[in-house]
Amino acid sequence: MTVETERYDPRAVERKWQDEWDRRGVNLFTDDDLKNARDPYYNLMMFPYPSADGLHIGNIFAYTGADVNGRYWRLRGKDVFEPIGFDAFGIHSENYALKVGANPNDLIPQNIANFTRVLRQFGGMYDWNHEVNTTRVDYYRWTQWVFLKLFRGGLAERREAPANWCPSCKTVLANEQVIQGLCERCDSAVEQRSLPQWFFKITRYAQRLLDNIEGLDWSEVTRKAQTNWIGRSEGARIDFPVAEHDAVINVFTTRPDTLFGATYMVLAPEHPLVDSIATPDRSADVEEYRAQVTARDLVERQKVDKEKTGVFLGSYAINPATDARIPIWIADYVLMEYGAGAIMAVPGHDTRDFEFAETFGLPIVRVIAPAEDEDPSAPLTEAYVGDGVMVNSGRFDGLSVADGKRAVVDWLAGEKGAARTHVNYRLHDWCVSRQRYWGPPIPIIHCADCGPVPVPESDLPVELPYLRDFRPDDSGVSPLRRARDWFETTCPDCGSSARRDTDVTDNFLCSGWYFLRYPSARRDDLALDPELTKKWLPVDSYIGGNEHAVLHLMYARFLTMALHDVGVLDFDEPFTRFRAHGLVLSEGRKMSKSRGAVVLPNDIIERFGADTMRLYLLFLGPYEQGGDWQSTGLQGPRGFLNRLWQGVLASEEGPPDGEVERELHRTIKQVTEQTPALQFNTAIAAMMGYLNTVRAGGRTPRRSELEPLLLLLAPYAPHIAEELYARMGHADGIFGNATWPDYDPVKLVGETAEIPVQVNGRLRGVVEMPRDASEDAVLEAARGNENVARHLAAGTVRKVIFVPGKLLNLVVG
RNA sequence: GCCUGGGUGGCGAAAUUGGUAGACGCGCCAGACUCAAAAUCUGGUAGGGGCGACCCUGUGAGAGUUCGAGUCUCUCCCCAGGCACCA
Numbered sequence: 086m087t088v089e090t091e092r093y094d095p096r097a098v099e100r101k102w103q104d105e106w107d108r109r110g111v112n113l114f115t116d117d118d119l120k121n122a123r124d125p126y127y128n129l130m131m132f133p134y135p136s137a138d139g140l141h142i143g144n145i146f147a148y149t150g151a152d153v154n155g156r157y158w159r160l161r162g163k164d165v166f167e168p169i170g171f172d173a174f175g176i177h178s179e180n181y182a183l184k185v186g187a188n189p190n191d192l193i194p195q196n197i198a199n200f201t202r203v204l205r206q207f208g209g210m211y212d213w214n215h216e217v218n219t220t221r222v223d224y225y226r227w228t229q230w231v232f233l234k235l236f237r238g239g240l241a242e243r244r245e246a247p248a249n250w251c252p253s254c255k256t257v258l259a260n261e262q263v264i265q266g267l268c269e270r271c272d273s274a275v276e277q278r279s280l281p282q283w284f285f286k287i288t289r290y291a292q293r294l295l296d297n298i299e300g301l302d303w304s305e306v307t308r309k310a311q312t313n314w315i316g317r318s319e320g321a322r323i324d325f326p327v328a329e330h331d332a333v334i335n336v337f338t339t340r341p342d343t344l345f346g347a348t349y350m351v352l353a354p355e356h357p358l359v360d361s362i363a364t365p366d367r368s369a370d371v372e373e374y375r376a377q378v379t380a381r382d383l384v385e386r387q388k389v390d391k392e393k394t395g396v397f398l399g400s401y402a403i404n405p406a407t408d409a410r411i412p413i414w415i416a417d418y419v420l421m422e423y424g425a426g427a428i429m430a431v432p433g434h435d436t437r438d439f440e441f442a443e444t445f446g447l448p449i450v451r452v453i454a455p456a457e458d459e460d461p462s463a464p465l466t467e468a469y470v471g472d473g474v475m476v477n478s479g480r481f482d483g484l485s486v487a488d489g490k491r492a493v494v495d496w497l498a499g500e501k502g503a504a505r506t507h508v509n510y511r512l513h514d515w516c517v518s519r520q521r522y523w524g525p526p527i528p529i530i531h532c533a534d535c536g537p538v539p540v541p542e543s544d545l546p547v548e549l550p551y552l553r554d555f556r557p558d559d560s561g562v563s564p565l566r567r568a569r570d571w572f573e574t575t576c577p578d579c580g581s582s583a584r585r586d587t588d589v590t591d592n593f594l595c596s597g598w599y600f601l602r603y604p605s606a607r608r609d610d611l612a613l614d615p616e617l618t619k620k621w622l623p624v625d626s627y628i629g630g631n632e633h634a635v636l637h638l639m640y641a642r643f644l645t646m647a648l649h650d651v652g653v654l655d656f657d658e659p660f661t662r663f664r665a666h667g668l669v670l671s672e673g674r675k676m677s678k679s680r681g682a683v684v685l686p687n688d689i690i691e692r693f694g695a696d697t698m699r700l701y702l703l704f705l706g707p708y709e710q711g712g713d714w715q716s717t718g719l720q721g722p723r724g725f726l727n728r729l730w731q732g733v734l735a736s737e738e739g740p741p742d743g744e745v746e747r748e749l750h751r752t753i754k755q756v757t758e759q760t761p762a763l764q765f766n767t768a769i770a771a772m773m774g775y776l777n778t779v780r781a782g783g784r785t786p787r788r789s790e791l792e793p794l795l796l797l798l799a800p801y802a803p804h805i806a807e808e809l810y811a812r813m814g815h816a817d818g819i820f821g822n823a824t825w826p827d828y829d830p831v832k833l834v835g836e837t838a839e840i841p842v843q844v845n846g847r848l849r850g851v852v853e854m855p856r857d858a859s860e861d862a863v864l865e866a867a868r869g870n871e872n873v874a875r876h877l878a879a880g881t882v883r884k885v886i887f888v889p890g891k892l893l894n895l896v897v898g
Numbered sequence: 899g900c901c902u903g904g905g906u907g908g909c910g911a912a913a914u915u916g917g918u919a920g921a922c923g924c925g926c927c928a929g930a931c932u933c934a935a936a937a938u939c940u941g942g943u944a945g946g947g948g949c950g951a952c953c954c955u956g957u958g959a960g961a962g963u964u965c966g967a968g969u970c971u972c973u974c975c976c977c978a979g980g981c982a983c984c985a
Binding site: 265305306308309310312313314316318320336337338339340351391393416417418419420422423424425427428429430431435436437438440441509511631634635668701704705706707709710712713715717718719720721722724725727766767769770771772773774777783839840841842843845846847848851871872875883884885886888891892894895896 | 899900901902903904909910911912913917918921922923924925938939940951952964965966978979980981982983984985
């Protein structure tokens with residue numbers, strides 16, 4: 086007998102509650118609310134850049150997980166601040182505008198309107214009162230303020246430097262934006278260009294950025310990516326005098342113990358000493374080689390397996406250990422940007438040097454031998470890079486590699502002042518200038534007499550003028566150079582005529598501090614309200630994609646440290662907890678528009694509702710791993726919500742059934758523990774399993790059995806949970822008044838337990854016994870089990886393993 | 899090459915951290931309802947064998963520790979991601 090009941094109509098329920106939450110203002114805070122919060126919890130997710138394609142299902146996946154975390158903590162009684170905003174400056178947005186022939190000033194607001202609609206529809210618990218938009222003057226004037234704070238703190242510097250130039254984007258890129266020699270945006274081969282650029286001195290913070298990683302509650306992948314990127318390596322700087330020249334070549338090496346094996350030297354082709362030490366007869370060859378190298382782009386140069394090339398400079402250096410004259414070469418396998426831009430080549434113990442020496446017939450000497458020694462004079466057929474003891478190294482023979490490193494540096498340092506220990510980092514200073522239009526203008530005025538002068542804070546913002554023609558060109562100069570009225574100004578210091586810096590800042594500066602701004606978003610007179618900042622920061626939970634591990638997340642940490650050091654902040658790490666979510670794939674591959682395998686969130690919401698979509702996304706697989714989107718899978722969560730709906734509508738009064746109640750308490754425990762740990766897939770499975778129990782055998786559910794389930798489900802599927810909760814007579818609703826259900830540990834376990842019985846480690850039966858049954862009792866019951874008895878008949882019991890309440894294993898021989 | 903993850907049914911995945919492998923869901927199969935279909939509901943579903951109670955095999959491969967291994971140890975293979983002529 087089935088009773089005809091009202092059908093579950095997700096869209097109607099969702100619209101109703103989205104309006105209702107707005108009306109009640111449950112997610113919208115005033116600054117006073119924020120200041121008066123008793124138990125603040127700052128729940129952050131990575132704000133989107135509003136492309137014209139609309140929100141990607143991957144964004145929604147990220148936001149759903151973060152939103153569940155936020156809603157959970159709100160139900161646990163915390164004051165949760167969950168803001169959202171738009172990261173709309175930058176080359177992404179500008180390139181898209183160029184493509185469709187529109188002006189980003191006009192395009193971005195439309196995109197933001199689209200994004201906002203979907204962000205509301207999916208059920209994000211956002212505080213729209215504290216939205217930020219990086220392209221609005223009320224935000225970017227403070228981005229400029231941040232720039233000035235760093236400038237005045239001595240952390241911003243303008244210098245002529247070889248920079249990564251993307252010929253397609255027509256701008257310089259930060260090192261982090263160059264992937265294997267290609268532009269991370271457009272995959273063009275990146276070239277080297279020398280331009281005057283603004284840099285933030287992030288390298289000063291290399292050790293601190295590294296040290297702090299230790300104490301961060303962050304996903305391991307992210308911590309490792311940052312550690313790799315900082316790339317600390319310990320070694321020494323060693324001086325090699327150049328014979329017949331008044332010059333010294335300084336190298337960085339991690340293997341000073343191999344100094345006696347340095348048989349030649351290599352400088353980067355761009356090394357400043359090359360011109361002065363190359364002999365005249367070699368200069369033609371040198372010039373030719375350098376021309377070749379510059380012509381080659383970074384991709385080609387960075388290929389690891391290509392043949393070694395290089396040119397002899399005609400001059401020699403003196404090996405400070407052996408006093409031998411060793412030839413000096415240039416080769417493109419030595420990079421100017423790393424270490425000293427020069428190396429001592431030890432072909433015996435470095436694979437690259439070995440290859441080079443073989444190619445050009447340079448001497449190869451063994452100076453390290455494996456501890457269980459062979460003949461130290463035997464020729465090497467490949468570089469030996471393992472551990473061992475020093476040989477052919479004079480007084481150092483017999484020392485281990487580790488001891489040798491110290492001893493050689495100490496000796497050289499004392500004897501000739503020719504060495505010192507040195508820690509080198511891979512991390513480079515952050516180039517923040519962009520020769521583009523769509524970004525915050527750099528708040529600097531160039532004066533012929535005073536040099537670069539910061540725009541006084543009271544003159545901020547430096548507004549970005551509306552440029553009709555904002556296309557970048559090949560000149561290396563920003564399109565803002567076309568706005569003469571705008572860039573012509575007077576020097577704030579001396580009053581003479583001057584011009585504004587026409588570059589804009591890297592988009593990562595906009596996104597590097599937005600989380601600091603959210604609480605203060607309504608303050609138009611201050612970047613950061615001290616009271617709000619103290620109350621809400623640092624961020625309690627940050628969830629986002631790991632593609633930002635070395636870009637956004639590194640810059641955000643650096644800016645926080647820098648602002649701490651200049652006295653703006655009283656903490657120096659921005660994110661207490663960070664979790665990297667996984668990727669949503671489609672048929673095992675990344676969703677791509679070109680393959681037509683793109684899932685549009687608004688379609689899914691229209692057809693299935695936001696609650697079903699949220700559940701499905703989080704049910705796909707482990708949140709930190711991601712999963713494969715298969716449209717048929719939506720049926721699972723949809724059926725679950727349907728059955729829940731029907732179950733609640735058909736439920737009757739009465740206390741929970743004993744067995745069901747035990748299951749309920751187990752479910753509460755599991756969901757309570759797994760939700761904040763972001764183990765959403767298993768928490769959802771537990772709720773589904775519980776509903777199955779409640780409905781098992783077609784029984785009519787009791788209200789008391791379902792009401793707590795609605796609360797557990799509320800973070801995941803907030804709309805239907807609210808609706809059904811209201812239908813149970815709770816007019817106040819869940820979000821606003823309800824509290825999270827508790828579980829009773831006593832009710833988790835039944836009086837009896839099913840105890841598996843093994844014979845020789847193989848399962849032969851299960852006996853139902855009181856939970857605290859003794860070994861003897863269980864043993865007796867086991868012997869009474871027909872199947873167990875049969876297997877015991879084969880021999881005598883030699884050993885009994887009994888785990889109370891868990892297992893009985895009988896070893897029969 | 900180095901550093902992270904990971905490898906379990908047709909598929910996505912679970913497994914209280916050494917104690918009944920495959921929870922939950924998709925798909926599939928059978929049945930109910932229906933003139934029919936969709937939707938919904940009920941049952942089944944790791945592989946092999948047996949009418950059956952049951953038995954054998956099984957967590958990338960191989961070895962080891964253990965009463966007992968998806969879980970621990972060693973060797974190796976494969977997949978995904980990060981870094982990479984970084985001295």
